[in-house]
Amino acid sequence: MNEFVRGIKRGLPICLGYIPVSFTFGLIAVKMGFSPLQATVISLTNMASAGQFAGIRLIEGGAPYIELVITTFVINLRYFLMSLSLSQKVAPDMPFYKRAVMAYCITDEVFALAAMEPEEVSFPFFGGLMITPILGWTSGTLLGAVASGLLSLMVQGCMGIALYCMFIAIIIPPARKSRKVALAVVVAAFLSCLFKYVPGLNMLSKVGGGGWAIITAAILGAAICASIKEVKRRHKAAAAERSVA
Amino acid sequence: MNYVIVCMFLMFLTTYLIRVIPIGFVRKKMENLWIQDFIYYIPFSVLSAMTFPDVLYSTTATGAEPHISVSAVVATAVAIIMAWRKRGLVEVAIVAVLVAIAVELLLPVIF
Numbered sequence: 001m002n003e004f005v006r007g008i009k010r011g012l013p014i015c016l017g018y019i020p021v022s023f024t025f026g027l028i029a030v031k032m033g034f035s036p037l038q039a040t041v042i043s044l045t046n047m048a049s050a051g052q053f054a055g056i057r058l059i060e061g062g063a064p065y066i067e068l069v070i071t072t073f074v075i076n077l078r079y080f081l082m083s084l085s086l087s088q089k090v091a092p093d094m095p096f097y098k099r100a101v102m103a104y105c106i107t108d109e110v111f112a113l114a115a116m117e118p119e120e121v122s123f124p125f126f127g128g129l130m131i132t133p134i135l136g137w138t139s140g141t142l143l144g145a146v147a148s149g150l151l152s153l154m155v156q157g158c159m160g161i162a163l164y165c166m167f168i169a170i171i172i173p174p175a176r177k178s179r180k181v182a183l184a185v186v187v188a189a190f191l192s193c194l195f196k197y198v199p200g201l202n203m204l205s206k207v208g209g210g211g212w213a214i215i216t217a218a219i220l221g222a223a224i225c226a227s228i229k230e231v232k233r234r235h236k237a238a239a240a241e242r243s244v245a
Numbered sequence: 246m247n248y249v250i251v252c253m254f255l256m257f258l259t260t261y262l263i264r265v266i267p268i269g270f271v272r273k274k275m276e277n278l279w280i281q282d283f284i285y286y287i288p289f290s291v292l293s294a295m296t297f298p299d300v301l302y303s304t305t306a307t308g309a310e311p312h313i314s315v316s317a318v319v320a321t322a323v324a325i326i327m328a329w330r331k332r333g334l335v336e337v338a339i340v341a342v343l344v345a346i347a348v349e350l351l352l353p354v355i356f
Binding site: 013014016017020027028031034038041042045046047048050051052055058059062065068069072073076077078079080081082083084085086087088090092093096099100102103104106108109111112115116153154155156157158159160161162163164165166167168169170171172173174175176180181184185186187188189191192193196197213214217218219221222223225226227229230233 | 248249251252253255256257259260261263264265266267268269271272273274275278279280281282283284285286287288289290291292293294295296297298299300303304305306307308309316317320321324325327328329331332333334335336337338339341342345346349
């Protein structure tokens with residue numbers, strides 16, 4: 001039970017941060033012709049920021065099912081990596097139904113906090129961690145959908161930065177502590193910019209709503225950092241061998 | 246069946262399957278050190294790749310074509326400084342939104 005409460009405490013800031021973002025989603029969805037109920041159900045069943053925004057845009061345009069599925073798949077593919085990472089942080093004998101419940105709420109922020117846990121991630125902890133963000137995400141959507149029209153377009157636009165600033169607040173403090181994390185952050189950001197601006201490479205950010213660019217930059221960034229560490233490890237091992245000899 | 250309802254279901258199904266397959270079926274602890282490091286860096290590289298450079302486009306007024314704006318640049322700088330000083334994520338997000346709104350309001354007055 002203690003773990004559950006600790007999870008709730010850790011999740012609360014995410015919940016509060018989700019409200020302005022999901023509020024914006026609700027606003028936009030209603031403006032596109034979705035009912036407040038539909039917007040809220042989309043939030044409840046997806047728990048995915050960028051994927052939802054792209055999805056409603058496609059549905060509004062009457063896109064074919066296959067295009068919707070492919071775009072959703074590409075934009076949300078990063079959750080596959082997060083889920084894989086989390087599979088290494090739970091007890092190997094955790095039953096499938098618990099894993100299936102946890103999978104539902106592997107969002108960028110919830111995952112980031114779970115991944116930064118020094119110990120194994122328990123089911124009660126993750127349950128506590130996910131419960132308030134789910135509430136914040138869905139209730140924020142409903143509020144935004146109902147309040148649509150009360151805010152100016154400028155203010156609505158400005159709320160879009162909230163999501164990214166949450167990301168910044170999550171990655172900067174650990175990057176300050178660890179040079180390797182800082183390197184991962186800088187390399188991924190640099191690659192992401194390359195994929196947006198360099199002619200030819202920017203094909204990646206033009207298809208699939210930017211999902212390919214993100215996933216490629218993230219995989220390359222993490223792979224480069226892991227490889228640098230691997231090289232250092234081998235150097236150390238070789239040096240140790242020499243000193244023994 | 247209703248097009249929107251089918252679409253909503255497809256979005257849910259696609260998103261959930263992506264999330265449940267790895268954690269649901271990978272039970273072995275990976276021994277390879279490179280893979281362990283790779284997985285350790287993933288949260289940071291994903292969030293960073295999502296944030297940059299898109300954050301600079303994120304204050305575009307609803308309905309307009311996304312573009313880099315002064316308000317986003319200033320708010321991002323403020324957010325980075327606040328995060329550097331270890332302020333909480335809610336505080337950082339809310340202050341950034343307020344800064345962006347303030348800049349949007351002030352810019353037409355100054356120029």
